[in-house]
Amino acid sequence: MSRPSTATTAARTPGVSNKKSDLIGARLPKWAPYGAGVGAVVLALGLRSLLDWTGWYTAFFTAAVLFIVILTAWSFSVEGRRRAKDRFATTLVCSSFVAAIVPLVLILGYIGIKGISVFSADFFLKSMNGVTSRQDGGGLYHALVGTLELVLIAAVIALPIGILTAIYLVEYGRGKFAKAVTFFVDVMTGVPSIVAGLFVYTFLLLGFGMRPFGAAGAIALAILMVPVSVRASEEMLKLVPRDLREASYALGVPKWRTIVKVVLPTAMSGLITSSLLAIARVAGETAPLILLVGYTARINFNPFSGDQATLPMMVWDQLGKRSGTTSNDLTEARAWGAALTLVLLVLILNVGARLLARLARPKTS
């Protein structure tokens, strides 16, 4: 009978781990995973030199597979089936974590290295006007202006609608209509960005025969932003303690005054956080902008007429202009620079929102 207490609890209880207890079954030594790891790497390297593998990837994956096999087999022979299964599952869970997070972080590192080389004061202060693909220089000022304007317009349209809908769902929402709204907010979260773009295209550009302009893209971004904003704001409003509302009602304050003067101020920091996250979610959208905003290398401050440049579209444009040969790296470098700027913008919004949420948390509780 093996008493099933985990290795950690056994280690934490003083005296028990030193003495061999007959209540605890046979265990692998603590260094077993490391040992198995070293064994797997050595074996994989041996195989690599034996079979003349060229790349390192094969050796790496072989080592990973060997590690899992060695550790599980060893555990099976010493600890029995249940523990072996447990070790197998633990290894799989940990390796799935490594297998996914490492590439994701590598992507950010890769884009950082590729993009930082082109960063300079000029890159942020100049537009691409008159800069050909073979020419040095040029910058993303025009695109930065466009992105900021579009995101701002989208936020002005989407956030009030989103927050009001959240208020409706949390404070008033009962019955079939509220259920329908909840359902469609969820479904709307899944509307692909290109479909939102196509809708605005059919509605505004085809319907009214307009030329592409900045604000049309902003409307598509707003459609994408609303459901995110509703979901997040709803969570924040639900956090407001019921007691506060009841206290206000007990004082005879009408419901709408309670919402405006009690609920919203209490949830304010959370609402700002959720709004920033919603903005960050759409700032990097490319697909609707291809259809609606067009692209221009010139600086266009007016989002209501004429093509406007945006950061994602600048990347798209520069990637489209690359010649395919390595001799002409200028467009690629600029594309990476613009992409890095976009990532930084989104990450700053995200980190800012989360820091704000953390700073504001003690006040509300």
Add this chain to the structure above:
Amino acid sequence: MTDDHFEVAAMGVPGAMPIGPNQPDSADQIDPPGSRTPDGRPEAGVSGRSERIGDKVFKALAAGSGGLLLVVMAAIAIFLIWKAIPAFTGNSGNLFTTQTWNPQGSPPVFGMAAVFFGTVVAAFIAMIIAVPIAIGIALFISHYASRRAATALGATVDLLAAVPSLVFGMWGLYFLIPQTQGFQQWLSEYFGWIPIFDNPTATSAGQFGKSLLIAGFVLAIMIIPIVSAVCREVFLQVPQETVDAAWALGATKWEMIRTAVLPFGRAGMISAAMLGLGRALGETIAVALVLNSGFRINWHLTEPGGDTFASTIALKFGEASGSPVAIAALIAAGLFLFLITLAVNSIARIVIARRKEFTA
């Protein structure tokens, strides 16, 4: 002790009637806004005249913005259908079975078969890879990592979920495709007896690359953060009693997870997977960057070529403008995509909703 006590308390919950009489009492009517309390201080902002018209207006405003969302959803469907009509009438091919895409030609010939195939296959590959890994990550964060590490890792995953898709596409184009040419050749060489891994046209590693398999890889990496974020939320809500009960029965960690965590999280995992599927189906730019257009159904997944609804719309839009049928064809593609994602998301939500009713 009667239930009345609780009913009165329940009236204070949001959505119920506020406690107290519906009519403002005399004291409220006497005090005009901005008046002073008996000891001379101005009235606090919270009190003042209770104007029930304000309530009505505010509720109408809130409900109206909720209704606006429904209107927008309906408008998306109506406008896409309306503007896609020329694609149904002016097409000499069969919209569902034709594989070629030539809406500018005379007569215009196009169909969704190849596009539908590419969309579904790329999303399916993404799901096969991403869902197990995402569940693994969620389990790692919720039940394996220490609390401090879990918070940091959770925040990292959330951050990665916000990285624009364009960036994933660029990474796929510049890093993943060159690095996996050898792997694709190896698959084709040693597993070529399975038709989907076979690439009959390529003779050297350099001819492998922009295939549906790679598109699936990129999509998988993109949806892992969102799927694991949703799974993590569900796994963290597993009742401690169930977990403790499993421990008390002598379960190993894996047995605890299998008997307590996974059954509780099943609905959540399904809906997370569906959300990921919705994302993968509708992803545009990343796919457009890592796929070569081919417009034919090709089961050899390592062979370059393939199209999805979204990437077709983005890539063919430039050359379509000016030709009404071509634009309508793209709108029809958008309509199909909209309907597919609508169905996937609706199923996901219904699964969650049923689970909620079940637990409540």
